[in-house]
Amino acid sequence: MTSARADRLAVLALLAVPALVLGRALLPGRVLSPADLLVAAPLWGDAVAAANPLLADVAFMFHPWLVYAAEAIRSGRFPLWNPYAFTGVPFFANPQTALLFPLHGLAYVLPVPPALALIAILKL
Template identity: 35%
Template sequence: MNAEERGFLGLLVVCLLMLLPLLLFAPVAFGPRTLIPADALFLFEPFRSAAAELGVTIPQNPLLADLILENYVWKRFLLQALHNRELPLWDPYIFAGHPFLANGQHSGLYPLSLLFYILPLWRAYGVFTWLQLGLAGVWMYLFARTLGAGRLGSLIAGVTYQFSGFMVVSVVHPMIVAGASWLPFILAMVERVVQQRPALGGRP
């Protein structure tokens, strides 16, 4: 197999790993559904008082409330600041206020957070999740190849990682799934440095 064929095969693998998460997340990335658990709001007042009138009973999963109570609010605050052409250094809405931009949990400066600025929020969470899980698979494939695994083994590693229980349940915490997606890439780069540095135990 020449270099051109290897490059084409590698591109096919990358495309496959980027598309596979759509098996789970196409309805929230391109369809009418959203990852935002808005029904969790009905666990709390004043929403709880209106639950019966609106036909809401028990939220589908009360454990997902962080996404609507925290992350969604952070994204709304960021959008409001951008709309007002302000730098969101300070959040005045929690107690007496606290530093906002310095708190990295909102991931407002993360490159893929651009999606939250150009797409409707209800849609952006789905697209963000799809791309992050796709990247997780691609980077794990790269890491496995760096360790010397074959293409098939590396592909299996990528699929296993992007659909692992940890990654799937973490989609309700965008900052966690974003960080975990890049872990294999970081490990691959560290391994490449080690391979090229005999003093670090490099291998030929």
């Protein structure tokens, strides 16, 4: 076996394992997100128990920021400012938004739910 072929097989194997684990999130109607935390907020907290409250930042901040950035970029605007938080806050200046993270480019060209799964697969 040539070294180039062995390298290709190794890359395929390294991509196959995360794809097998997270592949269900690529199916229609699925989202790789702890969104159950949204209904466990104080208003509905008695009705539903959250699975893992330590993931609240993902559900309440990171995924909404990614959706906002993707919608802004698709509409031709660069999201410097987020008018939806408080009375408006800097968006691009907040490093936690990861606006320029290369893998987030997938969410700017694909629908956000499958992009979240692809980003997770590529991060692994």
